[in-house]
Amino acid sequence: GDSVTQMxxxxxxxxxxxxxxxxxYTATGYPSLFWYVQYPGEGLQLLLKAxxxxxKGSNKGFEATYRKETTSFHxxxxxxxxSDSAVYFCALSRGNQFYFGTGTSLTVIP
Amino acid sequence: xxxxxxxxxxxxxxxxxxxxxxxxxxxxxxSVSWYQQTPGQGLQFLFEYFSETQRNKGNFPGRFSGRQxxxxxxxxxxxxxxLGDSALYLCASSMRTGASYNEQFFGPxxxxxxx
Numbered sequence: 001g002d003s004v005t006q007m008x009x010x011x012x013x014x015x016x017x018x019x020x021x022x023x024x025y026t027a028t029g030y031p032s033l034f035w036y037v038q039y040p041g042e043g044l045q046l047l048l049k050a051x052x053x054x055x056k057g058s059n060k061g062f063e064a065t066y067r068k069e070t071t072s073f074h075x076x077x078x079x080x081x082x083s084d085s086a087v088y089f090c091a092l093s094r095g096n097q098f099y100f101g102t103g104t105s106l107t108v109i110p
Numbered sequence: 111x112x113x114x115x116x117x118x119x120x121x122x123x124x125x126x127x128x129x130x131x132x133x134x135x136x137x138x139x140x141s142v143s144w145y146q147q148t149p150g151q152g153l154q155f156l157f158e159y160f161s162e163t164q165r166n167k168g169n170f171p172g173r174f175s176g177r178q179x180x181x182x183x184x185x186x187x188x189x190x191x192x193l194g195d196s197a198l199y200l201c202a203s204s205m206r207t208g209a210s211y212n213e214q215f216f217g218p219x220x221x222x223x224x225x
Binding site: 100 | 114143145151152153155158166200202212213214215216217218219
């Protein structure tokens with residue numbers, strides 16, 4: 001069945017460091033791929049998305065490219081800020097069925 | 111436009127009791143999905159309701175059930191609570207069109223603690 005595997009955390013980085021959170025997926029067909037972010041005490045918010053192979057999603061300095069050949073959708077940011085501290089979830093969707101990874105906790109220290 | 115609202119935000123119950131959680135979707139959204147979030151398992155899909163009908167179901171025991179009303183509001187019920195049911199229960203709404211994907215908008219969740 002469809003599934004998502006993402007890098008386990010927690011991840012701790014210094015401010016302005018480079019961030020990569022790995023995500024790979026297993027799915028039949030051509031799913032859409034997402035990154036969601038969850039700040040403490042809140043629900044999940046959509047961070048970025050890509051709906052077909054080679055699409056690059058981007059938002060707030062974060063980027064991820066839909067790589068069908070490697071079934072990956074790694075999240076990157078060139079310079080993280082303290083305010084980026086949150087839990088990040090990779091997800092795939094076909095239609096209205098979503099599958100989430102287990103989440104990666106990121107802490108950015110000043 | 112108001113976001114997804116969930117009530118109550120926090121609940122404390124004891125083993126064997128039952129609980130009902132409520133979710134009001136974004137106006138115009140007719141699909142409501144429920145997820146259980148735990149530290150070890152991440153987000154696990156419970157079920158999805160659309161037009162008052164359950165459309166998809168995750169791998170949870172029959173103690174977990176739900177329903178949707180004509181105004182798209184949804185409730186989920188957990189009977190005979192177990193300690194392992196302690197979790198954050200998230201509700202997400204979407205428009206559920208025929209598009210290849212439908213963005214889900216999440217509520218803040220209901221934190222259930224079973225003692």
